Amino acid sequence: MTSLTQLLKHSVVSKKPISESVYTSLLDEQEKLFLPIQNMAKKAQYLHFKNQVYIRGLIEISNYCNNDCDYCGIRCSNKAVQRFRLSDEDILTCCKKGYALGFKTFVLQGGEDLLFDVDRVSKLIRQIKKEFSDCALTLSLGEKPAEVYAEWKKEGADRYLLRHESANSNHYAFLHQSPVDQKRGRTAIYRQNCLYTLKKLGYQTGAGFMVGTPLQTNQHVVEDLLFLQDLQPEMIGIGPYIPHPETPLGKISPIPTPTQRFHKTLYLLSLLRNIHPRALLPSTTALATLIPGGREKGILHGANVVMPNLSPEKTSNKYEIYKNKLNTGSESANGLATLSKALESIGYEINKGIGNYV
Numbered sequence: 001m002t003s004l005t006q007l008l009k010h011s012v013v014s015k016k017p018i019s020e021s022v023y024t025s026l027l028d029e030q031e032k033l034f035l036p037i038q039n040m041a042k043k044a045q046y047l048h049f050k051n052q053v054y055i056r057g058l059i060e061i062s063n064y065c066n067n068d069c070d071y072c073g074i075r076c077s078n079k080a081v082q083r084f085r086l087s088d089e090d091i092l093t094c095c096k097k098g099y100a101l102g103f104k105t106f107v108l109q110g111g112e113d114l115l116f117d118v119d120r121v122s123k124l125i126r127q128i129k130k131e132f133s134d135c136a137l138t139l140s141l142g143e144k145p146a147e148v149y150a151e152w153k154k155e156g157a158d159r160y161l162l163r164h165e166s167a168n169s170n171h172y173a174f175l176h177q178s179p180v181d182q183k184r185g186r187t188a189i190y191r192q193n194c195l196y197t198l199k200k201l202g203y204q205t206g207a208g209f210m211v212g213t214p215l216q217t218n219q220h221v222v223e224d225l226l227f228l229q230d231l232q233p234e235m236i237g238i239g240p241y242i243p244h245p246e247t248p249l250g251k252i253s254p255i256p257t258p259t260q261r262f263h264k265t266l267y268l269l270s271l272l273r274n275i276h277p278r279a280l281l282p283s284t285t286a287l288a289t290l291i292p293g294g295r296e297k298g299i300l301h302g303a304n305v306v307m308p309n310l311s312p313e314k315t316s317n318k319y320e321i322y323k324n325k326l327n328t329g330s331e332s333a334n335g336l337a338t339l340s341k342a343l344e345s346i347g348y349e350i351n352k353g354i355g356n357y358v
Ligand code: 5AD
Pocket: 071, 072, 073, 162, 163, 165, 209, 210, 239, 240, 241, 242, 243, 244, 286, 321, 322
C-alpha cells in the first residue's frame, strides 16, 4: 500500500481532516491509486452497509425553472423544452404507486418553479407525510430563503438535496454566467450557505457536483472535497457531466472523453466512500446514461443508493437535464425486478428500508 492510502486511512480512522495537499495528491495520482482506493471503499461499504443498496423513488414534479444554469437542459433560456408541471394529485398518485412497490423514500425534484410556492409544497408535505407516515420525504427544489426551508422542515420534510455544483467561486461563476443568473446574484457562496442552513435546520442534507464539466480542474475538485469535508453532508450526489446541445456549455466546450469522465466519477465515488464512510451515495442516472452498466459500476465503487424514477410516463422523458437521459423504468414492478436482478448479478441486493443516515 502506498503512503497516500495509509495517510487517507489514518485520517479516516482518527477522524482528522484531510489536508488540501493530500487531496491534491489523491487526485493527481488517480491512475495509480484507482484500484487500492476502490478496494478500501468496498471494505468501508461492506462494514457499514453490507451488500445492501437503498432505493429512493424519484418524482420529477416540474421542469419549469427560473434559473439559467449554462449546463442544464431545463434552464429557462432553453425554448426547445416542452415544459410540464404535475398536479398535486399526480404527485400523490406517484407516491401511492411507489409505496405499493415498497419504496420508503420519495424525492420531490423540480426546477425552481414559482408555482410550487411555499404553501403548495407545505400542503404536499403534509399530505404525503400523513398518508405515508412510515416514509421519508426528500425535497430537491433548489435555492430558497431560510424561512422557506424552515417551514418545510416544520411540516415534516426529512431530507434536502441541493448539489453545490462547484465550490470554486470562479468555476461556479463560469457555470452560471448567463445574464439571468448574474442578475439573480447566484454565487458559489450563496449556494453553500443554503446548504449550511439546511444542515442547521436538521435536514439530512445532500450536496454534490458534476464530474468533467468544461474547465473543471483537479484543483476545483479538491475544493469540492474540502467543502464536503467542512459541510459533512449525509448524502453526496456526484455524476458525470453530459453535454446538452441546447445549452451554451453543451454547444462548444471541450471536455474530457466519456471514458475519462466515467472513470473519474468512479474514482471520486470510491474516495468519497472512504472519506465519508456512512454517507448515502447514489449511483446516478447520469453514470448509467454515459456508459452501459454504469449504475452497477457505481455500486462496485462505493455507491449505496439508486433512485428509480416514479414519474408518470407522460412526463418522464421531458425532464431532460442532459441529452438521452435514461429512463430506468422502475416505475413498474417489472422495472424494480430488473434492477434487483442487475444488483444480484454483482452480489448486491435492494434494501427496502427507509435508509436514514445513521
Ligand atoms: N450533465 C450532468 N448532470 C447535470 N445536471 C444538470 N445538468 C447536467 C448535465 N448536463 C445535474 C446538476 C443538478 C442535478 C439535478 O443534475 O448537478 O444539480
